[in-house]
Amino acid sequence: MALHDDVLALRNARIAAGSPPVPEALQGVTRAKVAEVLGQVALGGNADIVDGVFALLDDETPSWFSKAPDGAKVADGATTAHLACHIGILQRGNGKLDREGRDYWIKPLRELGGFVPITLLDGAFITGHVKAKSPNSCYRLDEELVAILKAPEPEWRAMLAAWASADAARSRRAFQAEMEEASRKLVDSGHADLIRASVDHYAARFLPGYQLLYIDDSDGDRVSEEERAKMAAAGVTLTLEDAMPDALLWNPETDHLWVIEAVTSDGEVDFHKVAQMERMAARCGKSGVGFTTTYRTWKDAAARQSAHGNVAVGSYIWIQSDPAKHLRVEG
Structure with missing residues (x-):
């Protein structure tokens, strides 16, 4: 004492x-x-x-x-x-x-x-x-x-x-702080906001070299003229038989595609979506396609996966409230 x-x-x-x-x-x-x-x-x-x-x-x-x-x-x-x-x-x-x-x-x-x-x-x-x-x-x-x-x-x-x-751990903390500040500024953290965060923050950090071809974050036409032009330049076409992802990205160096599905109620990357998008990638002559399901919080992810357990093996999961890492789903 x-x-x-x-x-x-x-x-x-x-x-x-x-x-x-x-x-x-x-x-x-x-x-x-x-x-x-x-x-x-x-x-x-x-x-x-x-x-x-x-x-x-x-x-x-x-x-x-x-x-x-x-x-x-x-x-x-x-x-x-x-x-x-x-x-x-x-x-x-x-x-x-x-x-x-x-x-x-x-x-x-x-x-x-x-x-x-x-x-x-x-x-x-x-x-x-x-x-x-x-x-x-x-x-x-x-x-x-x-x-x-x-x-x-x-x-x-x-x-x-x-x-x-100068330090990886400090960099992760700084990135998390940036995301926390972005989250505080969101008035509505709904589906469109999660899609945009998935592109602006997740893709920017974890998918270097990928370019955004298409994003479904508005109530207007699902594919804008500008997006159609980008997809055409990338050699990508989406038909009625293809799944429409929340975001589609392309790496011009590897000719590889990446699909992001932002989930607030449903719509994870499941094996059906993987099969559809892999067929599309093969049809367009791409080298392959990767997948990420994003959620706002761990609570949201747990609620969905405890009930459905439908995220495809080999895909990734990213949590907006814990943004400094993404997790690969292994079988």
């Missing part, structure tokens, strides 16, 4: 002296700025992660390690217990956070490289957790992330984009 009591005493002493327990800004960075930056990698809504980052910006509070280097601050290295007390007691005036919850307020940002694992060894902080379950294992913020947090508008956005793109 010594750490808990020490942090509580520090909080009470600061309040008694007429100071806030924690400054409004640390290293010139406010909690609001932390939340805004983390929001760009889909973590801004997690208050514990935001406050954890704010804690590791604390270059005013002396380190709580008994054998810390001279002049060391919390920002130089803090254990899970240190962070739990800083967030729960110093910042919020409650009890310390549950350490067992660290997978929710440390692991996500550690996986992105934002929390850097370090160890206090022989009076110095060294990189990595070098000894399992060591009480001296701790964390600091990645220097690039600190620079992003301290940078003004609009520089920090470009810096964050470069930081995110």
Whole structure:
């Protein structure tokens, strides 16, 4: 309880002296700025992660390690217990956070490289957790992330984009945040919106080199004159015997087609649709055709597949609310 009591005493002493327990800004960075930056990698809504980052910006509070280097601050290295007390007691005036919850307020940002694992060894902080379950294992913020947090508008956005793109996991998070923002802006997340998201986001990310030939996202003519011209140039014709997909794409380099079916009520890529579109591709002399069924949420996908289980083996599934991956259906 010594750490808990020490942090509580520090909080009470600061309040008694007429100071806030924690400054409004640390290293010139406010909690609001932390939340805004983390929001760009889909973590801004997690208050514990935001406050954890704010804690590791604390270059005013002396380190709580008994054998810390001279002049060391919390920002130089803090254990899970240190962070739990800083967030729960110093910042919020409650009890310390549950350490067992660290997978929710440390692991996500550690996986992105934002929390850097370090160890206090022989009076110095060294990189990595070098000894399992060591009480001296701790964390600091990645220097690039600190620079992003301290940078003004609009520089920090470009810096964050470069930081995110340098790592696959950060890139996935940034893409997810982009999709979450797009989803928030949708007034109606109906069938047409899902079709458009499937083309604008799914195809753009997972089907590089494919061109959109046809999309059925409006109430007008199912195939516009412009789309007919595109299909003609690609050597594709759709007859009354062919299935009409929600979106049809073509890769000119491989002469390969791709079908997307966006499902809000029915219409998955099942074996009947696969057979129809494979016949069409063969008739048009194409090298082949791939398939993806898209849903708005995992809940929608589960409800449909628990009842029907009709998605064709060998096709893919993409979820708009979990957009950074697509899944291949295996038999």
